[in-house]
Amino acid sequence: MGFADLTGLAYPWDTLAPYVERARAHPRGLVDLSIGTPVDPTPTVVRDALAAASDAHGYPTTHGTPALREAVAAWFARRRGVADLDPDAVLPTVGSKELVGLLPSLLRLGPGDVVVHPETAYPTYDVGARLAGATPLATDDVGAWAGRRDVRLVWVNSPSNPTGRVLDAAHLARVVAAAREIGAVVASDECYAELAWAEPYATDGVPSLLDPAVSGGSHDGLLVTYSLSKQSNVAGYRAAFVAGDARLVADLLATRKHLGMIVPAPVQAAMVAALTDDAHVAAQREVYARRREVLLAALRGSGLDVDHSEAGLYLWSRPASGGDEAVDCWQTVSALADLGILVGPGSFYGAAGGGHVRVALTASDERVHEAAARLSGARSLV
Numbered sequence: 001m002g003f004a005d006l007t008g009l010a011y012p013w014d015t016l017a018p019y020v021e022r023a024r025a026h027p028r029g030l031v032d033l034s035i036g037t038p039v040d041p042t043p044t045v046v047r048d049a050l051a052a053a054s055d056a057h058g059y060p061t062t063h064g065t066p067a068l069r070e071a072v073a074a075w076f077a078r079r080r081g082v083a084d085l086d087p088d089a090v091l092p093t094v095g096s097k098e099l100v101g102l103l104p105s106l107l108r109l110g111p112g113d114v115v116v117h118p119e120t121a122y123p124t125y126d127v128g129a130r131l132a133g134a135t136p137l138a139t140d141d142v143g144a145w146a147g148r149r150d151v152r153l154v155w156v157n158s159p160s161n162p163t164g165r166v167l168d169a170a171h172l173a174r175v176v177a178a179a180r181e182i183g184a185v186v187a188s189d190e191c192y193a194e195l196a197w198a199e200p201y202a203t204d205g206v207p208s209l210l211d212p213a214v215s216g217g218s219h220d221g222l223l224v225t226y227s228l229s230k231q232s233n234v235a236g237y238r239a240a241f242v243a244g245d246a247r248l249v250a251d252l253l254a255t256r257k258h259l260g261m262i263v264p265a266p267v268q269a270a271m272v273a274a275l276t277d278d279a280h281v282a283a284q285r286e287v288y289a290r291r292r293e294v295l296l297a298a299l300r301g302s303g304l305d306v307d308h309s310e311a312g313l314y315l316w317s318r319p320a321s322g323g324d325e326a327v328d329c330w331q332t333v334s335a336l337a338d339l340g341i342l343v344g345p346g347s348f349y350g351a352a353g354g355g356h357v358r359v360a361l362t363a364s365d366e367r368v369h370e371a372a373a374r375l376s377g378a379r380s381l382v
Contacts, residue, residue, distance in 0.1 A: 012123060012348040019337040026340025031371040033295075033360045034342045036161075036313045038233040040287060040364075043280035046232055046270045053269035060265035062257045064092040064241070068268045071275040072241055079278070080193065080208040089219065089246040091253055092263040092271065095238035096191055096227040100124045100155075103187060103223075104132035106255055107248075109152050116145050117155040120163055120346075120353045122189075125155045138350055146178040153185050154178075159192040159206060159311035162349050162358040166196065166311050169207040172214040180221055185248065191227040191240075194281055195288060198310030206311060210244055219244045230313060231281045232274040239263070239271045288313060291361045291368045298372035299359065304332075307356070315359040316346075332357045339374045 016034065024030040063069070069087035076082040093099040101124045104115050113134040117125035121138065129136035134152070137145060145151045156175055158167040172188075179186045188209035196202045207214060209224050223244040229235035242249065256262070263271075274280075295315060299306055305320040319327045329346040336343050336357070344360070346353030363371070 012345075016333075016342070016345070019333055020342060023337040023340045023342045028340060028370060028374075031341045031363060031367045031374070033363055033371065034344045034358075036230070036360045036362050038230065038235050039362055040233050040284065042233045042237075043274070043277070043284075045277050045280060046234060046274045049273035050237070050266045050270040053266040056265040058265075060262050060268060062091075062262045063253055064090060064263065065265075065268050065272075067272050068092060068241075068275075071272045072243060075275045076208070076210065076243070079205070080190075080211065081205060082208055082210040082212075084212075084217075085210060085219070085243060086246055089249045090241055090243045091249050091256070092268060093225070093240045093242055094261060094263055095229070096189065096225045096240040097124055098261075099225050099240065099242055100189060101128040101131065104128050104134050104153055106252055107153060107185060109134045112150060113152040114145070114148065114150045115153045115155065116151055116184075118157050118160060120160070120349045121155075121157060122161045123348060125157075129153075138352075142174050142178050147182065149182055151179075151182055151184050153187060155187050155189065156209065157189040159190075159196065160308070161189075161192065161312060162314050162344065162346065162353065162356075163307070163316045164192075164309035164312040164314055166198075166201050166206055169211060169213045172207055172209055172211075173216070176209070176214060176216070176222065183221075185221050185223065185245075187223045187225065189225050191225070192230060192312035193226070194231045195285060195313060196311040197289065197292065201311055219246070221245055221248075223248055228271060228274050231284065233284065234270065234274065237267050237270060239267050239274070241271075287365075288361050291363070291365065294368050294372050295359060295361065298375040302375040302378050313361045315361070316356050317343075317359050318346075318356045327355055329354055329357050339378060341371050341374060 069090040072090045073085045073087045076085045110133045114137050115129035115134050116137045119138045119140045126136045193206040196206050209222050223242055225242045227240040299317050303320055304317045306315045306317050309315050333345050344358035346356030
């Protein structure tokens with residue numbers, strides 16, 4: 001397993017610094033809607049479990065405690081329509097970002113191998129491929145890679161970060177069929193699955209890669225990664241897991257044992273509490289639903305359209321007057337910074353996002369209402 005040199009690859013968010021300063025200079029302060037970090041308290045049930053497990057004098061288990069793996073399997077059955085997940089095919093990870101970034105390397109991909117990821121996507125899919133020395137391919141078209149034997153890993157992200165798009169079961173099944181034909185692994189990043197707003201997903205749930213309607217009843221070649229950061233406000237815990245193909249999980253486990261990539265024991269206990277208590281997840285979802293309603297109306301009232309965004313913690317926005325992708329995202333970032341509102345440029349997520357900005361729901365009620373007030377008072381953003 002070798003790592004490519006990424007020292008010349010700039011971190012996109014660093015380029016926002018001038019706009020941060022401009023927004024912070026607003027007389028009523030900065031409203032930061034640029035990053036999806038939770039701002040609400042960690043639920044008491046989770047904090048109590050962490051505290052109760054704080055006497056962690058021994059090394060934790062890399063595979064996760066049996067209680068944690070069983071809680072993940074039960075959560076999949078209860079919340080995701082996956083009743084046949086083997087608890088042994090579950091592995092806790094130190095947040096989901098490290099798994100996304102390291103998976104190509106952990107699967108021992110390298111030069112000559114291709115990693116497919118969504119056309120508009122979180123940058124870490126691309127970075128992870130390059131880190132392994134593999135070649136990233138950004139496309140949403142299954143036909144663009146079907147039949148290619150050099151494709152070794154296919155990422156899907158549903159609900160999407162940043163667009164909020166949800167892939168239906170039929171689309172996911174096509175991805176699985178095409179990948180199995182060439183022997184590629186399919187990895188699905190499903191971190192926003194509990195935050196669906198549009199029907200039918202708000203009622204029926206977001207389809208999982210491991211759902212029998214997608215997988216055909218077999219988890220062979222399939223991996224799902226999920227984080228508790230958003231649903232349970234535990235981003236600081238770095239609490240996530242990967243699950244699916246028992247053979248692939250066993251291989252990942254063996255490598256991670258050698259590297260010492262272990263989720264701390266108190267965090268594992270807190271994960272059990274978070275995964276077995278649906279009440280706090282439902283309550284937090286209602287908080288985000290209210291904030292989403294306020295921001296959605298304010299953005300539309302200020303001349304911005306919102307595309308996709310049927311799930312997740314973001315509103316994928318663009319100027320309505322300019323037509324699809326007609327106005328460069330940095331113009332919108334600049335106009336909003338003048339109002340003291342900071343958003344994420346769509347270009348951070350690939351060339352296809354260059355006309356959009358990502359507006360996060362992760363601000364306090366007070367800051368969300370402040371942003372809405374400023375937007376309602378703006379004559380024209382661009």
